[in-house]
Amino acid sequence: MERKEFAAFYDQQQQQQQPGMFDMSSSDLGFMDLLGGQDFSPYLYDMIPQQQQQQQLSSSLQYQSPPPPPPFSEATSDLTNLPATPNSDSISSATSNEAATDHIEHVNSKITSKQEKEEDDEKSKQQSKSKKKPLKKQRAQRYAFKTQSEVDHLEDGYRWRKYGQKAVKNSPFPRSYYRCTSATCGVKKRVERCSDDPSMVVTTYEGQHTHLSPVMTRGSSIGMSQSSMNSHFNNYGSMMQNHYQQQQLHHLQQQQQQQQPYMYNLQTPGNYSTTTTTTSVSPSTSHHHDQSRHFSTSSASPSFLRDHGLLQDIVPSDMRKDE
């Protein structure tokens, strides 16, 4: 249900047409595909159960969650160069409709060309803007997070410089563009508020940091003790790194098995939480597929993927004592 909402939201954001047209399975596909399926970018986003959301909203919780920083480039290795994921034909089997798929592919190609252009532009500018050959360049990896938050720009441990803001079509909320302030790091992120649900903030990361988070080496500024913040981000960073590797691993397995997308849940309980839960969620609320297939939560999975509640996200698996 939540994913459907998000897919519809994204659809509106992108094209303002056919809202609510996707069914569950195509929604899942659509989102994954739109945002990163082609270049094998795992997309993480919030999938808070609706009941829980409503509870949070009605109780007017000051609910903020720092979106997790993308993994460092070292963590991805050459797995990022995997071939494009063939998704539309293999996943949209059950109830997806072709119009949605076409639309998704269209938008996806749009994104591709845009990104290629941006990267080309950046290169050509750096090289004294002489001639620019449209070299095929690999897309930067992108990660989208949907987060319930009252503030637009969430702390994630990195320092960002805002370089633009644009009005979003059919949305009263603007989209902000940020770049990582680190000189050698070209990571960007976009932050926009969901027009359908103003309490939700969509953060899209593009690229991977080539450096450690500043809060790993310095203090933080969001009301935590330095030790707890360092602990949080260190653990979290390593978790995400592991997580990311696992995603890629499982993606490979999934491609071989059934090429199913996987979904994650990112949500943060509590006020300006210092914890972020990342749990596996079966795609399409798993109508017709073996849940363990999408994200190996079974015994075959690493221990950090087992359900330890919040603990699994805060304490690295090798520091926990599994009962």
Added chain:
DNA sequence: CGCATTTGACCGGCGC
């Protein structure tokens, strides 16, 4: 003073 933000201009892709 150095850095971050704001904001209008600009650019290129795309659809008509």
Added chain:
DNA sequence: GCGCCGGTCAAATGCG
């Protein structure tokens, strides 16, 4: 070719 749109630039401004 034109207009729309998403994304970026960069000068002006703000702030500690």
